[in-house]
Amino acid sequence: MIMKIVDVLICGLLLGGIYALIAVGLSLQYGVARVLNISHGELIMLGAFGTWSLYTFFDINPLISLVICGPVLFLAGFALHKTLFKSLLKSSGSIGAFEGSSLLACFGLLFIIQNIAITSWGADIKGYSYLSVPVNLGGAIFAANRLVTLAFAVGIGITFYLFLARTRLGKAIRAAAQDPAAAGLMGVNINHVLALCFGFGALMAGFAGVLLSMCYPVKATMGLEYTIIAIIVVVLGGLGSIPGSFIGGFILGIIGSIVSYIEPSLSLAAYYIIFILLLLVKPTGIMGK
Amino acid sequence: MCNMHVLEGERVTRYFGGLAAVSNVDFYVDRGEIVGLIGPNGAGKTTLFNLISAAITLKSGVIRFKGEKISGLRPCRICKKGIARTFQSVKVFPGMSVLENVLLGSLFGAPAKLSRADARAEASSLLEFAGLSEMKTVPAGDLTLASQKRLEVARALATRPELLLLDELMAGLNPTEIAGAMELISKIRDRGVTVFMVEHVMRAMMCICGRIIVLHHGEKIAEGTPQEIAASKTVIDVYLGEQVYAGNQ
């Protein structure tokens, strides 16, 4: 019995690490840039397909793909904000209006990216096998790739947190999240910071996609599910809070793992129920004010 | 019955976090009065108005309107009972025409149901009263600040209130506009509407208020005629001392 519990908990942590990473990216994009990026999952999918392609066609190690797919997606996100979202921000009268129109624009991006993926990679499920050797962890057996994934997810998360907390740029980002107008007055180039945040969000999505592709099958339509999970985690942790996203990710991962153990087909429904209850009881999330 | 206060609050208290925004305030407003509410920034003036109009809920204490407990009702009920308000930062409906702004008040806020034609006629006459009849079809968002504030007054009056809460009607206006606003307030009183107002422009308050209540850190520290308030040592110490000289050029 105890073995089972440990097993379920560790599975939850493994899942939670990925969820946290996905959520940090979304949180950054919404919390600072005010874009609820519903196409976040598509960027994850791109990261995953990129890794799959590099591995299958060029025999490139997935862990090396991290430094290929991540920066490419960062540039894509940065460019997207510099063009699309910047001009939306200019034409919107208020932040509320911008949130609405940018959400719709993201729906457009979702359709565009997903269908480009379908036409270039096909609609069927792809996968590859990397580091799938079993590892014995306190009696429970896990695939090595899962543990590597968890380690990288946590490592990336901590690095990013330190970046936000310690560096000049990180402080500018946090200032912009608190109060864009005041940050602008203090000499922060706000448009640049917002674009960087969007880029970092895409970077996180890319990392998550690379790591996911090591453990799970890849599919052109996989994005929306991860977007939804990311939204749930972000709301759970409090919009815009990086530690909140991490805590929320692990909580959701563990809950998901428990529910899957009892009844696999209900795990997404369980996420929704948590999400809906949370929105009703404390819409600002566990780390929100 | 005749002596009953129009509005009356007992031990009105509201905390935000650990901070008492309004604490144990007793107050009353009588029919036909113009009562002023003053105090330094953060004294709890707007919070008190928000509690009366139910923009925020009262947790402790009681507020009565014409002897009837109104705390706990929703904002639209309070409005229908006969308490209308304006806002410190103007809240007109920017995309709706000036006439529609006021029409909404007569259609929804008035205690009695009005036909559309009657509501329209009343809205038009109120716009004339507020000096806005030239701009009936203009979107409210295009008006100047002073006109938007007048529009808020007209909209509030359209709900046929017995008591009107004016939250810093004169803030941000130039001296000519302030004079206009003062004239408007006395005209409102002449219509038989009781006025309870928050204001920072002290000279105006001294002129038109019959009675003034002073809040400081959420507590009522003084109450009396403008002369009494101007002479009160407590008030001068905590409030006038720093504010009047700083704020009055």
Added chain:
Amino acid sequence: MNISTVLTKRSVVGGLVILILLIIFITLPLYAPAYTVILLTAIFMYIVLTVSWALFSGPTGYMSLAPAAFFGVGIYTAAILGMKLPLIVVIVCGGFFSFFLALLVGALTLRLRGIYFAIFTFGLVMLIAYLLLFWELHVTGTRGRFVIAVGHNTVYYIMYGNLVILLIVAVFVRRSKFGLALRSIGENEDAAAHTGVNVTLVKIVTFAISAFFIGTAGAVMATRWTYIDPFIAFNPLFSFMPVLMAIFGGTGQLWGPIIGAAIFAYLEEFLITRFPYYYMLIFGIILVIAILYMPKGLVGLIQKWRKGGGVV
């Protein structure tokens, strides 16, 4: 009464155009090929979804992503009751179940503002779909259901009737004091509440009315599809499409969502048959361009051209 005020207020020409359109659409199945009837049914369906969505979300600014939930409730009502009750009763039931679901959801969630409301309503769609799937797999032991098929013309007429009733309701709402209250909520909800508008009631009732018509549309369309399962019935696309169509058309005027839906629905049909693999891609591109270059939709674009045309 409302139709007559519409006719007198607009020019006689406008009235005549409406009358001619009514007659054309009523008599259409008598001479048009079946393909046209089916295509028009689909267009009418999208117009119903879009106008219903815009009825609530247009003036209030609450972006609902719940249409797919109400649509799905209609579809499942048809699937479950279709065998036992007459068609019209089934369809009205579909409307009412959606109506009550909207009352419940509205009472719970309409205090959420901005993006939270959009997320919540979208979550609702997926929650119902997953719970239903679980129910079918574990309780009834089947996946999906068959719906009794009905002739093209019957489906057409019912959808058409549904649309006409909806348009009458929509015109009535826009011109009544209720419509004014809805707009005031979108403009400044606090001020509306303090001016005597019972904002909660107005929002919930309108949300439920809009859900009613989406539910009936779902119940009608179910008879066309014959086989449904939770993910066909509760397809998130039916939440996104009405939003896109309404924004594309512009929500400032009643005809904005109508034109937007008609164009998009036709475009969908056209793209699906010509470029089945690219149609969602093209959709996405049109959407992004529409948001970038015509934030107020076709209505805004046309009004800009006319410049200062009579806005009441």
